Amino acid sequence: MRLTSLAFLLASVFASSVYSSSTVASVPNAAELTAQVESKVIAWRRDLHQHPELSNREFRTSKVIEKHLKSLGLEVQTGIAHTGVVAILKGGKPGPLIGLRADMDALPVTEVVDLPFASKATDTYRGQKVGVMHACGHDTHVAMLMGVAENLVKVKDSLAGDVMFIFQPAEEGAPEGEQGGAELMLKEGLFAKRKPDQVFGMHVTSSMPTGVIGLRSGPAMASEDSFTIKVMGRQTHGSRPWGGVDPIVASAQIINSVQTIISRQVDITKAPAVVSFGAINGGIRSNIIPDEVELIGTIRTFDQDMRADIKVKLAEIATNAAKTLGATAVTEIQPGYPVTVNNPELVSKMRPVIASVVGDNMLIEPGLITGAEDFSYYALETPGMFFFLGVTPTDKDPSQVASNHSPAFYVDESALKVGVQTMTQVALTALGAAQ
Incomplete structure (x- = not known):
């Protein structure tokens, strides 16, 4: 998942709401099935954690997944969006098709967690040699969905419908110059033959205790757009600034003025939004005013109209602020x-189902999350539901532990059985197998 900061989720996640599970009967054999597969899930997770692969390079990972799915007798397709793996499970009775998604890619992060299966892998990222680590928990997502697949195969005759297992590469973003992820899977025909009637995804997070599930109706995670502003001036000696046009001062003016977009120009009572600058590149010596400065940053929103409006305002401010100082600015x-x-009707239906697995007090409603997820592309195509699974040991304070994307990110593996059972029960309910 793409994050805005290492404080991902911490500020809002414990503003919880309690949901009743009194109307939901237990799913047949869900807990028992999960108990049978738990040790396998942990073993798969450790293997994948020790052998992480960057976006669009998940070659070994896809082979592990393919081998397991074929051993279950599933119809398997490989090579979609480079390394994606998709399998179809046909239920014993007619009914809808549901999609279950797990992302596969790791991050250019060097692991510092002291584990016997810690990653020692390296690769090249943006021309530099880097460590590679499953610092966002995608190894757990793959392992859990492999476990869910095994569970559902065992009860396939009771399923009134079919399941599409989606193992997706490049959620963290494709390498520069490449396409990837959910968007490319859809472009290459993931839903072309038959679109799922519902799609579900799950993500682990260190910001909640082990076994807690976070589920929010409606907008849940922000959109994400990156921007580059090139500010062009005219080079001159630092001792004679009047002899040129200073793009550094113009850049400062742009940065300050852009802050008024959120604070003064959009209705933040409708939905929150964020515009942040992440880098300023320009100049090389103390006494040389450069020709050009580059600014890069990110936009996060929860409303499509606001998203479009902010983009227009950003470009206008950059152009006009630079012009007042004799410079020019180009915004891309x-x-x-x-x-x-998250589809409200789907969430309403599945809240008590999840509560029946974890307990009423372990199901919470997190606040809006300014991180972004490309599961959003699936949810634009069909009703979707994306939820979070806490993985921080209960004797630790989630606000004090390393967050997702950190080299110290740690997963309490006892949470994995909760994730497997929860997704199994959600799938069984969606396909009419709950009694």
Whole structure:
């Protein structure tokens, strides 16, 4: 998942709401099935954790997944969106098709966690040799969905419908110059033959205790757009600034003025939004005013109209602020992931189902999350539901532990059985197998 900061989720996640599970009967054999597969899930997770692969390079990972799915007798397709793996399970009775998604890619992060299966892997990222680590927990997502697949195969005759297992590469973003992830899977025909009637995804997070599930209706995670502003001036000696046009001062003016977009120009009572600068590149010596400065940053929103408006305002401010100082500015916006929206009807149906697994007090409603997820592309195509699984040991304070994307990110493996059972029960309920 793409994050805005290492404080991902910490500020809002414990504003919880309690849901009743009194109306939901237990799913047949869900807990028992999960108990049978738990040790396998942990073993798969450790193997994948020790052998992480960057986006669009998940070659070994896809082979592990393919081998397991074929051993279950599933119809398997490989090579979609480079390394993606998709399998179809046909239920014993007619009914809808549901999609279950797990992302596969790791991050260019060097692991510092002291584990016997810690990653020692390296690769090249943006021309530099880097460590590679499953610092966002995608190894757990793959392992859990492999476990869910095994569970559902065992009860396939009771399923009134079919399941599409989606193992997706490049959620963290494709390498520069490449396409990837959910968007490319859809472009290459993931839903072309038959679109799922519902799609579900799950993500681990260190910001909640082990076994807690976070589920929010409606907009849940922000859209994400990146921008680059090139500010052009005219080079001159630092001792004679009047002899040129200073793009550094113009850049400062742009940065300050852009802050008024959120504070003064958009209705933040409608939905929150964020515009942040992440880097300023320009100049090389103390006494040389350069020709050009580059600014890069990110936009996060929860409303599509606001998203479009902010993009227009950003470009206008950059152009006009630079012009007042004799410089010019060119703004380029690289569209990113849409808002992740959880279908309200689907969430309403599945809340008591999840509560029946984890308990009423372990199901919470987190606040809006300014991180972004490309699960959003699936949810634009069909009703979707994306939820979070806490993985921080209960004797630790989630606000004090390393967050997702940190080299110290740690997963309490006892949470994995909760994730497997929860997704199994959600799938069984969606396909009419709950009694």
